[in-house]
Amino acid sequence: MNREHLLKALAKGVRYDGRKLDEYRPVKVEKDVSHSAEGSAKVTIGATEVIVGVKMGCEKPYSDTPEEGNLMVNVELLPLSADRHEPGPPTQEGIELSRVTDRGIRESKALDVKKLCVTKGELVWNIMVDACTLNDDGGMFDAIGLGAMAALQNAKYPELEDGVVNYDKKSDVGVPLDRDPLPVTVYKAGPHLFVDPTIQEQLFADSRLTISVTRENTIVALQKGGPGTLTVADIDTMVGIALKKAPELRKAL
């Protein structure tokens, strides 16, 4: 496969695996997959697979937000999941994935951080979301965004005993999650727009736009990536695709 060949196929409206340009591979979400985590989910999109876990800790709040808990999102592009991911500190790719996933949740105010306060200025809950890739066959932005939301929905507070967390006892109280924004990433190769690339399609694409969409069809985060350019008309079309596709992904939650 090369880029020219990919462009020719896309021009005919076909993908190598027979999908349409705006069609996802089969999407599956499985919740509660790690007994060690407070919440977890495994997302499979075609051959792409990622596991997301939520750990919760109780600590002193930051001095500028004494009544707010904290959300932290981290992505580990595990070397187990692809030859191109090597052991070592997080790469640019990994950090971008972490930050874009984080912003989608944070900016929609999906998580009510005020409700994470236990004692003002003393004790708040920190919610730490870690996504670990198991097999990287492209489309990680959307897989991780979906997995993060599913893991948060699955998370239950551990018991708090005299300000100390007892991880052996999980309560049946979920975290204060009010919304369920999901990212849809639209890729562009030549003039063609498509979603959910396989790794080969992803590596040949020129640019992409990740659009985090709420259930109310508003946009809460954007990230343009890749070396290529987008026209104003492209952006409008891409947003339209995202608004159409997000509810489909949400069904898998």
Next chain:
Amino acid sequence: MSYDKRFDGRQFQELRKMEAKVGVVPSAQGSAMFKIGNTVAIAAVRGPREVRPRFMQDPTQGLLRCHYNMMPFSGHGDRVRPGGGRRSKEISMIMEQALRPVINLQDFPNAMIEVFVELPQTDAGTRCAGITAAAMALAHAGYEMKDLVTSVALGKVGNQIVADVNYDEEAYEGEGGSTDIPIAIVPSTGEVTLLQLDGEVTQEDLKKVIELGTKAAADIFAVQQQALKDAFKETA
């Protein structure tokens, strides 16, 4: 009070429920999942590829490199900070040494085979589950091996020698305390490729522990074999 009944009700020699599957990471040359109780290890084999740094290259044979990693949410209690530390470095090294004796890397001069072991959830015995999964992944990848390697965490809890300790037993604070003894065995020869101990035992105890380890290894080996057979049945 002596430890006369296991916390989870098992017999002293009884292993937790096991599950094994190969081919769980489709993009890798070989891969395997091994679950024992609530400990899950996923191993993927990648390579051969060039050894870096280059001064570590061996022109006479290939190099086996292992990477052990706990997922940040997989620990008992607090989040495990990613990036690894001294513990995971040491475990990676002893995993290499546990697996190296059964694999022939004569055909891969200057190159390395890498095994990545990840733990999505844990309840003790992670290095052992990792080695057991890694051996299956290497076999699944089709490298020339004279046998698998089978590993189990043994222990002395109170005055009892037990197979496959879990977290609760590791944390036992009653009389006699808890001694942790991970072991890896080459099933066909009974040779030991990993042996560690943290705690306190007599020479007699140690003999019994190793005997129990050999017995446990046979059970685990059967699970490994079955998973590999199942995978090749599917492709046949």
